[in-house]
Amino acid sequence: MSKPPTVHDVARLSGVSTATVSRYFGGKANALAPETLEVVRKAAETLGYTPSEIGRSLRLARSRVVVMMVPDAANTFTTDVAASVEQALKKYELSMVLANSAEDPDQQDRLLTDAHGLRARAIILQGAIDTPPLRAMAVRQENIIFVNRRPPNGIVAPYVGVDNHAAGLAVGRYFAKQGYENCVAISGPHHYSGSSERLEGFLAGLGKKKPVSLLESPFTMEGGYQHGKKLLAGRRRHYSVFCGNDMIAYGLHRAAMERGLDVPNDLAIFGFDDNRMNDWLAPWLSTVQVSAADFGPAIADLIGSPSLEDKGASFILPFQLKLRTSA
Amino acid sequence: MSKPPTVHDVARLSGVSTATVSRYFGGKANALAPETLEVVRKAAETLGYTPSEIGRSLRLARSRVVVMMVPDAANTFTTDVAASVEQALKKYELSMVLANSAEDPDQQDRLLTDAHGLRARAIILQGAIDTPPLRAMAVRQENIIFVNRRPPNGIVAPYVGVDNHAAGLAVGRYFAKQGYENCVAISGPHHYSGSSERLEGFLAGLGKKKPVSLLESPFTMEGGYQHGKKLLAGRRRHYSVFCGNDMIAYGLHRAAMERGLDVPNDLAIFGFDDNRMNDWLAPWLSTVQVSAADFGPAIADLIGSPSLEDKGASFILPFQLKLRTSA
DNA sequence: CTGAAAGCGCTTACAG
C-alpha cells in the first residue's frame, strides 16, 4: 500500500503553494482564480488526492467523529436509533463510531476513554451507567449526550428521549380502563432512570388497582422468557403484563406459547419501543410506539448546531400507544 | 469545553521530557526508571490525560479506525455481523465506524471517499456494488475486504463469506428429496454474486425438476411481501419457495398469512442467514444458518495480522441447513 | 488572488 498523496504532492504537480491547495479543498475555492482552480482540480484528480482528516483534525483541534455507545447491539430499537443518528449526522459531515457497552460498567468506562482518545466531537450514550469516570468526563465538559436514560443525579447534560413517566402512565390508565386483572410489570433494571420512571407512571396510571407482582429484568428476550416461565408456571393462568421493552415482551410471549396460552385472553402483553420487526413478525404486540427515526435529527442538531453550549438542552420525543391484539 | 491536556502539559507537571511521557503511554513503560514512571503516572492522572489518537495517527501515518459499510442498516443479520466485527477488533485496539450505503452506488462511492479521508486502516464492504471508484480504490491497494459479496471481476482482494453455491445446492437437493412441487426462487438482486451463486446452486440441486418461477427482489421484507402477494394471488395455491434471505422470507410469510394460507402445507418457505430473531419471533422458519458471530474474528484477523499483504486471502465460513416447520 | 511560515499532538532515531 503506497502512501497516499498529500497537499504537497498536489501543490508540486500543479505549481501552486500548499495554502492554495488547502483553500481549494477547504471550501474557500471561490477565492481562487479560475485557472488556478482548474489546475489544482486536475492535479488532485490525477493523484487521487483526498485530504487527510487526521491532518485536518489535528490542525483544527477537533475531529469529525462522534461516538455512539449502545447498551445492547442485539436490540433492534437501539441499533435503529444508531442508524438514524448516523444518517442525520451527514448533514454536518460527521461520522459515527459505534461502540457496544453491553451494559457492562467497566466496558463503558473503557470505551469512554477510547472516545476521549479519539477526541470525539460528541459522545452519545444510549443507556448510560452511573460510574465515577462518567461523572468525571461529564464534569470536564465533554460533549456527552444522554439518550433514553437521563444523566445521573447532579449531572447537567443534554437529554434526548421520551417522557417515560407519561408513557407508563398512559399504559397504566389503559390497563385500568380495560379492567385488566392481575396486573404485572416486568420492568427493565430499576437503577436506570427510564425503567423506574416507566414503572412509576404505570403504577400511577393503574390507580387504586394494585399490581400483583413487580419484576425486574434485563432488557432482553432471555430475561422476559425466564420471568415468563416462572410467572406462568403457577396455578393462576391469567395475567396482564406491562413489559419494560419489546424484547422482554417477545420473551414473555414465547414462554406463553410454550405453555399453550392464549394471548390476550389468558395473558395480555404490552411492550415498549415498537421495534421495527413488529409489523412483520410480531403484528400482535400492543406497545408504546417511539419512532427511532426521530432520534437522529434531534441528536444531530444538538451536536451540529453551534449552541450545544446550553448544556441543559433536551428533546422530549413523542410517543403513542399502538394497540394491536395482545392487549 | 476546555482544551484537553497534551504530552507537554504532562511533561511540564512531572518535570520530564515529552519523549518520556510518550514512552510511558506508548507501551515502552518498562524502559523507564520506576520513579519516573510513578511521577508521570501521577501527573497524567491529575490532568486527566489520554493521548490524542489524532496526533498519534498523524505521526505513525496510520489510524486505528476501520470502516464498515453495510448495505441495509435495517437487516439484523448485517448489523449482527457489524457488531461481531466491532467486538473482535478490540483485540487489535481498533475501532469501527459504521456507514450505511443503503444499496445506493453513489452513496457507496461517497462513503468510500470519506473512508479514504479518514485514512481508514481497512474498509469492510458487506455487499459491495461494482463502480469505477470502487475499482480505482481496490487497484490503488486500499485495504478493502469483501464480505458476503465477492470482489467484482478482475479485482483481487480478501473475501469473507459462505460458499453460496454450495448452500444453494444443499437447499435445492433438500427440496428435491422432499419431492416439493412448484418450486420458486425469490432471489436477491441477480447482479450480486451472492444472489446468483445461491440461485445457480439451488437450480443445480433441484436437478431435473424445473422451478415454475424465478423472481428477483431486493433483500427486504417489503420485497418479499410484494412478490408474495403477486405469487399467491393466482389460482394455484401451492408453492415451495427458496428466498434470497430471511427478510424476504418474512415478507412472503406475511403475504401468506394475510391470504390465510397454511405453512408449510400450502406454502413451503426456506430462508437464508438464520437471523437472530428467528428463535424468538419466527421459530417456524427453515433456513440456511450462517453464524454472524463467525465473521468478526475472521475479518479482524485479516485486518490485524501483519499479513493482510496476501491480497487473495479469503475465509469461507461454514453453514448448515436449519430445518424448522416452514419447509 | 497567492505564498511563506508557524504550529496542532504525537513518536522515534540519535546522541548522551
Add this chain to the structure above:
DNA sequence: CTGAAAGCGCTTACAG
C-alpha cells in the same frame, strides 16, 4: 535511562 529535535498533513493569519 532520558532529552532535544525533526516531521507526520493540514490550515490560516499575515503580508504582499
